[in-house]
Amino acid sequence: MRALITGGAGFLGSHLCERLVASDWDVLCLDNLVTGLETNVAHLLNHPRFRIARQDVTRYIDVPGPVDFVLHFASPASPVDYLKLPIQTLKVGALGTHNTLGLALAKKAKYLLASTSECYGDPQVSPQPESYRGHVNPIGPRGVYDEAKRYAEAMTMAYHRAHDVDTRIARIFNTYGPRMRLNDGRALPNFVYQALTGQPLTVHGDGQQTRSFCYVSDLIEGIYRLMQSDEHEPVNLGNPQEITILEFAERIRALTGSNVPIVFKPLPEDDPKQRCPDITKARRILHWEPEVSLDEGLPRTLEFFRREVAASRAR
Ligand SMILES: NC(=O)c1ccc[n+]([C@@H]2O[C@H](COP(=O)([O-])OP(=O)(O)OC[C@H]3O[C@@H](n4cnc5c(N)ncnc54)[C@H](O)[C@@H]3O)[C@@H](O)[C@H]2O)c1
Numbered sequence: 001m002r003a004l005i006t007g008g009a010g011f012l013g014s015h016l017c018e019r020l021v022a023s024d025w026d027v028l029c030l031d032n033l034v035t036g037l038e039t040n041v042a043h044l045l046n047h048p049r050f051r052i053a054r055q056d057v058t059r060y061i062d063v064p065g066p067v068d069f070v071l072h073f074a075s076p077a078s079p080v081d082y083l084k085l086p087i088q089t090l091k092v093g094a095l096g097t098h099n100t101l102g103l104a105l106a107k108k109a110k111y112l113l114a115s116t117s118e119c120y121g122d123p124q125v126s127p128q129p130e131s132y133r134g135h136v137n138p139i140g141p142r143g144v145y146d147e148a149k150r151y152a153e154a155m156t157m158a159y160h161r162a163h164d165v166d167t168r169i170a171r172i173f174n175t176y177g178p179r180m181r182l183n184d185g186r187a188l189p190n191f192v193y194q195a196l197t198g199q200p201l202t203v204h205g206d207g208q209q210t211r212s213f214c215y216v217s218d219l220i221e222g223i224y225r226l227m228q229s230d231e232h233e234p235v236n237l238g239n240p241q242e243i244t245i246l247e248f249a250e251r252i253r254a255l256t257g258s259n260v261p262i263v264f265k266p267l268p269e270d271d272p273k274q275r276c277p278d279i280t281k282a283r284r285i286l287h288w289e290p291e292v293s294l295d296e297g298l299p300r301t302l303e304f305f306r307r308e309v310a311a312s313r314a315r
Pocket of ligand 1: 032055074092
């Protein structure tokens with residue numbers, strides 16, 4: 001079986017490449033490295049079943065040979081990235097999704113779209129079930145990501161309905177773990193970097209907004225099970241354990257053994273106040289739920305970040 005993974009040199013994509021290679025898949029990763037790093041898959045480069053090609057998936061994609069599964073993970077994903085790359089983000093959600101669906105149709109391959117909880121915007125219900133239609137500001141700064149993914153979901157369902165492509169949609173909630181970039185602007189790398197370099201931790205707003213964090217191995221297991229299922233409508237994948245951003249900052253500060261102060265900055269526009277998945281559907285159809293608690297996942301991630309900070313100091 002041969003899988004094509006777009007965005008395979010990114011944080012989630014690289015873990016997915018690793019998982020599929022370990023499960024005897026041939027993997028071709030397409031990535032333009034706009035936010036990913038080849039070092040994320042360096043350990044796979046000499047593997048006979050792994051190949052990476054530098055390619056922008058918003059342009060025409062030609063892949064010789066058979067493909068059994070297309071997994072579309074390419075997209076800037078952190079607010080810092082997609083605010084810096086608004087047009088590329090819209091293009092990879094729109095043209096990238098169209099091109100990869102076209103490839104799946106031509107190759108008679110199955111398809112999985114990496115969508116996001118950001119489809120729910122700043123939600124008015126919590127936790128968010130898949131049936132919730134969302135509360136997104138299309139013209140706000142975050143709209144470039146939220147609307148790109150909503151369009152990508154619509155295009156995926158259109159290919160399923162019009163061309164009978166065997167599609168799946170994962171609505172991924174905040175995920176963390178090794179290979180996140182220290183400077184990607186998400187809460188976890190920010191807090192860890194600040195704590196490890198002796199800077200105050202910056203919390204936006206009063207810190208009472210909530211998030212839920214899923215460890216990367218749990219998320220990849222959920223994706224793997226969704227690949228095997230025949231569910232075509234979106235499935236939430238995330239950890240329903242909710243925590244306020246302030247509590248999260250305090251936990252990271254304690255874990256790093258730092259005593260830097262916590263400072264408060266204004267909340268960015270359209271920042272969601274609550275983010276918590278309802279995973280009833282994933283439990284029922286995939287028999288999946290997260291197993292790694294923050295107590296286990298945070299130290300593993302911290303170990304990775306300590307090495308990254310040491311390496312960046314040595315450079
Ligand atoms: N990490 C999370 O918590 C999270 C949550 C929800 C959804 N997602 C989704 O999962 C996917 C992966 O996210 P991530 O956290 O690994 O982000 P990431 O930035 O680490 O990885 C994205 C990868 O896509 C590549 N890419 C971007 N545009 C491209 C293009 N036009 N052509 C080819 N490659 C391109 C980047 O170079 C990078 O390697 C994204 O689609 C994201 O929207 C992630």
